[in-house]
Amino acid sequence: MSRAARLMATLGTLVALGGCIAALLIWWVGRDGGPFGTHAECRATVDGRTVQLTPEQARHAATIAAVGVERGLPARAVTIALATAYQESDIYNLSYGDRDSLGLFQQRPSQGWGTPEQIRDPVYSAGAFYDALVQVPDYRAMEVTVAAQEVQRSAFPNAYADHEDDARILASALTGNSEAAFHCQFSPGDHATQAEGEDGLTDRARAVRDQLVTTFGDLDIGGFQPGGVDSGHVEGSAHYDGRALDVMLRPHDDADVNRRGWALAHWVTAFADDLGVATVIYDDKIWSARRSDEGWRDYTHPSGNTEDVTLRHLDHVHIDVVEGS
Secondary structure (H helix, E strand, C coil): CCHHHHHHHHHHHHHHHHHHHHHHHHHHHHHHCCCCCCCCEEEEEECCEEEEECHHHHHHHHHHHHHHHHCCCCHHHHHHHHHHHHHHHCCCCCCCCCCCCECCCCECHHHCCCCHHHHCCHHHHHHHHHHHHCCCCCHHHCCHHHHHHHHHCCCCCCHHHHHHHHHHHHHHHHCCCCCCCEEEECCCCCCCCCCCCCCCCCHHHHHHHHHHHHHHCCCCEECCCCCCCCCCCCCCCHHHHCCEEEEECCCCCCHHHHHHHHHHHHHHHHHHHHHCEEEEEECCEEEEHHHHHHCCEECCCCCCCCCCCCCCCCCEEEEEECCCC
16 A cells, blocks of 8 residues: 555545544434533433423423413413423424414414414413313313313323323422422523613513513512612622512412412523523522522521521522623
8 A cells, every 4th residue: 555545535534533522422412412512401300200301392382371370360371381392293383283373372373373473472472272171060170181272172082191290290399389490501602791771670681571471471579670789689690780670479388479489480590591690599509590500509698697588588589690791
């Protein structure tokens, strides 16, 4: 073999080897984050069983649950809605479907579900599904697949049952019936630094507030004020930069209020990557983007106080967004 041929053979081997290494790294990163970051996924764990979702699925599932919570519906209604969304779209907001079917529930404009734009809005489409569900007599006592079929009139009426177990786990977590049971993990991205606006919030914090209100309705949200906040929090608090919100929940010792708090907290982690959320604290627990792979962790206030209701975040969900760089 000539020198040139040997060189070409060696180069070919190196290229092939490099390709194998690259493929291995891609597989490793996609599987468990590897050395370069955290694999983006979301999990709900209830009674030892875990359901995994992609970030997009998690955002839609959290929205479906939140609309049910906002309407005061039972977790059973959310289970039915999630099982339906699983079957119809795999909880993806589809822009296509059979005939003119669209969105999470494959609702059809021609059948009176709304305009295409409305149906592609997860808050609207979830609300439309619940509007139809509550008109079904005794839907709470029905099997999930029967209740879903009463709303959907699907050509495959028994298929909803295939998703009942996963839907029930998700519903329990996302409605707040199971505490600290849902979280998302991801590698935090880069974010630009934002100045505090006239209302005392950065654009990111304002976006979180507005999305919360759009999804959950009227909320008591504080922790900011026009002109900014300069006292009442620990040194270096995100409140002083207009990056933090407190969603107040009272009375804190009411079971329904606590469930609503956990529904809010879980919803925020589902949208954390999209909205640039850095930290969520509620009910003696903390989730942070930089340690998102650890899920919810026990929380103690920097002061060490373990008695004060507010410092333990029992009466509010604290949310702060990234500072930027």
